[in-house]
Amino acid sequence: MNKSLRPLDVVALGFMTFAFFLGAGNMIFPPLAGYYAGDNLLPAIAGFLLTAVGLPLLGLLAIAKASGGLPTLGRFLPKKASTLLGLVIYIILVPVFGIPRTALVAYEMGVLPFIESPGAMTLALFSLFYFAIALFFALKEGQLIDNVGKIIAPILLLLLVVVGIGVMVSPQGEIGLAQQEYATSPFAKGFLDGYMTMDALAALMFGLLIIHALRNKGINDSSKQFNYLAIAGLIAGAGLALVYIALFYLGATSHLLTPTPDNGGQIFTEYVAAIFGPVGQLVLAAVVSLACLTTAIGGISAFGDYINDLKPTIPYRKIVVVAAVSCLVIANVGLSQLISLSIPILMAVYPVAIALILLTLIADRLRNPQLSYIVTLSVALAFGLLDGMKAAGLELTSLQAIPLFDQGLAWVLPTLLALLLTAAISSRATVAGVATPEA
CATH class of the missing domain: 1.20.1740 (Amino acid/polyamine transporter I)
Known part of the structure; x- marks a missing residue:
């Protein structure tokens, strides 16, 4: 019942x-x-x-x-x-x-x-x-x-x-x-x-x-x-x-x-x-x-x-x-110390969480979700780590050319690009009979 x-x-x-x-x-x-x-x-x-x-x-x-x-x-x-x-x-x-x-x-x-x-x-x-x-x-x-x-x-x-x-x-x-x-x-x-x-x-x-x-x-x-x-x-x-x-x-x-x-x-x-x-x-x-x-x-x-x-x-x-x-x-430990320690870590982890949420919501539309998940989340983590290091005060002036890096959002465009590319690649691979079956 x-x-x-x-x-x-x-x-x-x-x-x-x-x-x-x-x-x-x-x-x-x-x-x-x-x-x-x-x-x-x-x-x-x-x-x-x-x-x-x-x-x-x-x-x-x-x-x-x-x-x-x-x-x-x-x-x-x-x-x-x-x-x-x-x-x-x-x-x-x-x-x-x-x-x-x-x-x-x-x-x-x-x-x-x-x-x-x-x-x-x-x-x-x-x-x-x-x-x-x-x-x-x-x-x-x-x-x-x-x-x-x-x-x-x-x-x-x-x-x-x-x-x-x-x-x-x-x-x-x-x-x-x-x-x-x-x-x-x-x-x-x-x-x-x-x-x-x-x-x-x-x-x-x-x-x-x-x-x-x-x-x-x-x-x-x-x-x-x-x-x-x-x-x-x-x-x-x-x-x-x-x-x-x-x-x-x-x-x-x-x-x-x-x-x-x-x-x-x-x-x-x-x-x-x-x-x-x-x-x-x-x-x-x-x-x-x-x-x-x-x-x-x-x-x-x-x-x-x-x-x-x-x-x-x-x-x-x-x-x-x-x-x-x-x-x-x-x-x-104290509130100020806790907040200052948490900011760089959140800047690094949040992009991965956001990407994971978006991937889950569109998972049934992905022909090869394994590929899309692994590549997209890896890219989100890599660029999120850069944002986290910037928030921690590290000098990363050589990376200023990355779009939105100065605003703490370096992960956005690379992550979206990774998602779109893997979706396109896996789609073509499916037509050729290469991709894993849809889950």
Whole structure:
């Protein structure tokens, strides 16, 4: 018997997906990007939404189309390469950068404003408490839709609506002038800043988690899983887009409040305090803490599912405990250090993730998907590494001739060219009877 979700469960699934995506980077990068975008706000938002909303939606659809997680997406790659790619993405997102960052943002925006003399011990105690809660919910495998989608996410959404209305109704200044790279190439800069949310990578991780949640609700039919995942993605994407637009506008009108901001968290904190007063700090603390916590719960749970699928002999509960402890240790490095370390790595890995998503969506149209996958992803990785090295501060002036290299997008044209050429070559080879059969 094929089960179906009730309308309330479908909405809860969408809220859960939204809550998983709305984490640390979503709260701190848009205000700062909006601050620098200024009167180039619209093209900057367009570029940002493409990588921070559009790509995650495509990623969820790719997961749904492949009826599985990263192992299924990489099915046309050599097994070891597919497994390595999945491990790299999950390790970046969970124990190394993504989930530790959620704790640090929650700490800096939700705790520090209320503490007079914080120190290393304060952070250690907070991160211990934070990951204990995340682990508690992650251990309740099979109850994520009920716990996150029906309880935590609606509270988070209500708080965000309050903040968003406040920002739009009571702006704290005029839109400022565009600065730095946003003055010359706002769309490209917004596109790259969308990387920092890690949401396109997160879609590859959370897609499998959502499928597991559907299976726990008795939804085993692949077509129904695709439909529910698509609906959840649309709900999450609409929510994220509204949040980003509000936060960009917040940043663009914050020049009087924060003439020289250190980070987006500072802009967000001072803006909300100016609108709502002392109560605003409490509202912001609740918003940030819940947003980051839901992402941590989802990330740790997804990591447990992924490793357990790879190695069924390792119990899920043991995996999530180890993941939570690893996140706890890394979180005590500090937010600034973590962000500076993550930028070059994201610049290198993101092109591969984007190419993988696009390849999955058109895989059934490729005559020789093995060839297209291997060549296209290899080219994306090679040029992504160049972008990563540039972001790390290495002098690569000899490579300036590469199109879009100066904008951090050296991978775009070579990757598209590799995809088109392999599609054409494999098509001709098929006519000659050489290519492998269509999968």
